[in-house]
Amino acid sequence: MSRLQWIKSSFSEASGNACVEIASTSPEHIALRESESPARVLTTDRAALGSLVRSVKARLSS
Template sequence: MSEIVWQKSSYSGSGDGTNCVELATDQDTLALRESDAPTVVLHTDHPQLTALLRHIKTTTPRTVTP
């Protein structure tokens, strides 16, 4: 079994801090984790992740930064 390769979200900023959302593929599923809690992993599939992201985008208030 190969090791999972995690990719940090582009929205997490630069550097190697522990305030990052990470995504990886794990066989037939997608795996998500928070970098400050790497042992807690959420497994989902593409349609469910797409629905979650769509919901977040449409229900989360946006803050405009000058």
Template sequence: MPERDWQRSSFCAGGGNNCVEVAASGADGVAIRESESPDAVLVTSRLALRALVLGVKTGSARA
């Protein structure tokens, strides 16, 4: 797995293992993981992540 500069969410309580972390991945990609399972990494585009976040904020994201 490539070395990445992981950033934790500002909602991470006390820096424990219950955090969402993100890192740049390639030219237009974003890697996402949960600190509890650091080997399970999801990679997506910035555009797709932006659409997901906006959908969650507006309540239009569907599971």
């Protein structure tokens, strides 16, 4: 998965060593990794990640 185009969050620290990166693997799936451990990659579908993000945002805003 090293040929993927990894994107870091705009909220990442300046050195870029403490963030989550995402990359598109197909129209339906994405890959996630932590910048400190780039060899460990988690893949999921976009709908599942979207649901997780919405849930986290809802908990943070309550």
